[in-house]
Amino acid sequence: xxxxxxxxxxxxxxxxxxxxxxxxxxxxxxxxxxxxxxxxxxxxxxxxxxxxxxxxxxxxxxxxxxxxxxxxxxxxxxxxxxxxxxxxxxxxxxxxxxxxxxxxxxxxxxxxxxxxxxxxxxxxxxxxxxxxxxxxxxxxxxxxxxxxxxxxxxxxxxxxxxxxxxxxxxxxxxxxxxxxxxxxxxxxxxxxxxxxxxxxxxxxxxxxxxxxxxxxxxxxxxxxxxxxxxxxxxxxxxxxxxxxxxxxxxxxxxxxxxxxxxxxxxxxxxxxxxxxxxxxxxxxxxxxxxxxxxxxxxxxxxxxxxxxxxxxxxxxxxxxxxxxxxxxxxxxxxxxxxxxxxxxxxxxxxxxxxxxx
Amino acid sequence: xxxxxxxxxxxxxxxxxxxxxxxxxxxxxxxxxxxxxxxxxxxxxxxxxxxxxxxxxxxxxxxxxxxxxxxxxxxxxxxxxxxxxxxxxxxxxxxxxxxxxxxxxxxxxxxxxxxxxxxxxxxxxxxxxxxxxxxxxxxxxxxxxxxxxxxxxxxx
Numbered sequence: 001x002x003x004x005x006x007x008x009x010x011x012x013x014x015x016x017x018x019x020x021x022x023x024x025x026x027x028x029x030x031x032x033x034x035x036x037x038x039x040x041x042x043x044x045x046x047x048x049x050x051x052x053x054x055x056x057x058x059x060x061x062x063x064x065x066x067x068x069x070x071x072x073x074x075x076x077x078x079x080x081x082x083x084x085x086x087x088x089x090x091x092x093x094x095x096x097x098x099x100x101x102x103x104x105x106x107x108x109x110x111x112x113x114x115x116x117x118x119x120x121x122x123x124x125x126x127x128x129x130x131x132x133x134x135x136x137x138x139x140x141x142x143x144x145x146x147x148x149x150x151x152x153x154x155x156x157x158x159x160x161x162x163x164x165x166x167x168x169x170x171x172x173x174x175x176x177x178x179x180x181x182x183x184x185x186x187x188x189x190x191x192x193x194x195x196x197x198x199x200x201x202x203x204x205x206x207x208x209x210x211x212x213x214x215x216x217x218x219x220x221x222x223x224x225x226x227x228x229x230x231x232x233x234x235x236x237x238x239x240x241x242x243x244x245x246x247x248x249x250x251x252x253x254x255x256x257x258x259x260x261x262x263x264x265x266x267x268x269x270x271x272x273x274x275x276x277x278x279x280x281x282x283x284x285x286x287x288x289x290x291x292x293x294x295x296x297x298x299x300x301x302x303x304x305x306x307x308x309x310x311x312x313x314x315x316x317x318x319x320x321x322x323x324x325x326x327x328x329x330x331x332x333x334x335x336x337x338x339x340x341x342x343x344x345x346x347x348x349x350x351x352x353x354x355x356x357x
Numbered sequence: 358x359x360x361x362x363x364x365x366x367x368x369x370x371x372x373x374x375x376x377x378x379x380x381x382x383x384x385x386x387x388x389x390x391x392x393x394x395x396x397x398x399x400x401x402x403x404x405x406x407x408x409x410x411x412x413x414x415x416x417x418x419x420x421x422x423x424x425x426x427x428x429x430x431x432x433x434x435x436x437x438x439x440x441x442x443x444x445x446x447x448x449x450x451x452x453x454x455x456x457x458x459x460x461x462x463x464x465x466x467x468x469x470x471x472x473x474x475x476x477x478x479x480x481x482x483x484x485x486x487x488x489x490x491x492x493x494x495x496x497x498x499x500x501x502x503x504x505x506x507x508x509x510x511x512x513x
Contacts (some may be wrong), residue, residue: 156454174397269423269430271456272467290469294485
């Protein structure tokens with residue numbers, strides 16, 4: 001950089017101090033180092049979401065009589081519209097996948113243990129916000145699949161005891177899924193969720209910078225072993241960038257060869273189409289819902305299902321505080337088993353949800 | 358009033374209470390309108406008590422059709438023996454819209470695979486309750502199908 005400009009800026013904003021801090025940042029090297037990339041991948045894909053989302057807004061219009069038409073216009077008339085729309089959908093899915101892999105590795109490494117509890121909590125909150133992003137964004141093209149997915153998804157919320165009916169009306173903007181629902185989901189998707197997500201993301205990254213990256217359990221204290229690390233700048237950063245380029249390539253290949261379909265416009269007076277399915281990350285919930293019997297004891301099966309999911313989500317968020325063993329430097333074997341069972345449930349039910357009609 | 362370093366605890370308590378009370382009141386007066394704003398107002402809906410679905414003769418046997426009943430979807434089915442029945446088309450499971458299943462001669466929901474029989478009774482899958490029936494009448498003069506609300510507690 002031109003030295004004069006550099007000096008002008010540095011004199012006012014003390015950039016060299018920040019750079020000094022980032023020079024100190026180092027990435028621990030061990031056999032799990034590869035997992036460190038997935039948080040970065042999720043971050044990169046979030047960036048893709050923000051950019052492609054902003055650009056889609058130039059043509060997207062909201063309303064039961066124009067949303068479908070405007071998306072159709074984007075993918076058929078606007079130059080590269082098909083690509084940007086496909087990228088937005090694919091990137092959303094890849095981002096959730098990357099975040100899940102990131103979370104899984106953090107879980108099995110117990111990286112959330114003291115002092116990084118809040119990094120996990122903000123991360124888990126971001127995962128749920130990503131689901132909310134996915135759920136609200138799914139409706140925006142106002143097609144048949146999205147319409148019924150939204151009916152089912154919002155109706156599930158009605159099963160929540162006491163406040164269920166209120167939540168349903170709050171989400172739908174009335175008692176049915178209509179243009180009012182579309183307006184609410186649009187507002188949520190582009191102006192309510194993004195700032196909340198960005199704040200959480202800021203906190204999450206801030207915590208990582210302040211505390212440094214977590215090392216595997218026992219790694220810190222292992223005698224006779226010299227800790228190995230790689231400077232973040234430029235070594236790891238460059239590797240990150242390389243991975244991001246590969247992810248971008250995958251994203252573009254998927255978008256070009258498997259463009260996201262628009263489907264048929266939603267019609268509130270036609271039956272749900274055969275073979276209807278939600279996005280893959282909701283398939284396990286979907287398939288569970290199919291298998292739940294109508295009544296379990298005195299309760300409706302659906303009510304118990306929704307409550308079980310809520311309890312599961314709460315356990316996930318509060319995990320660092322529930323896992324006492326990790327805070328004493330031990331890995332609980334039971335927790336490993338629970339993790340594997342949960343993953344197996346997720347994987348099997350996702351596959352079943354996909355293949356069973 | 359005491360001229361010492363210890364603050365007047367009575368006064369301090371009063372101020373604390375006063376300030377937190379004011380803060381609370383300000384918070385509620387901001388949040389309450391937002392909460393009410395987000396709750397959608399009840400909208401006047403055209404009251405529908407019956408709809409005319411056209412000629413009964415032209416309606417194919419062993420088939421079904423979704424119709425509008427006010428703002429809600431209904432389903433009219435004609436079984437293989439030619440009999441008409443009509444129900445609210447909203448699946449009792451999770452709000453999807455059901456369709457006629459010509460193969461089974463019943464009604465099913467594509468969302469989670471719920472099956473009902475021709476009388477709207479839930480047979481298998483997740484639906485917890487039968488479909489709500491409408492009354493179906495064939496007008497004697499014109500031969501048209503008239504679907505109307507069941508009187509409270511009426512049977513299909």
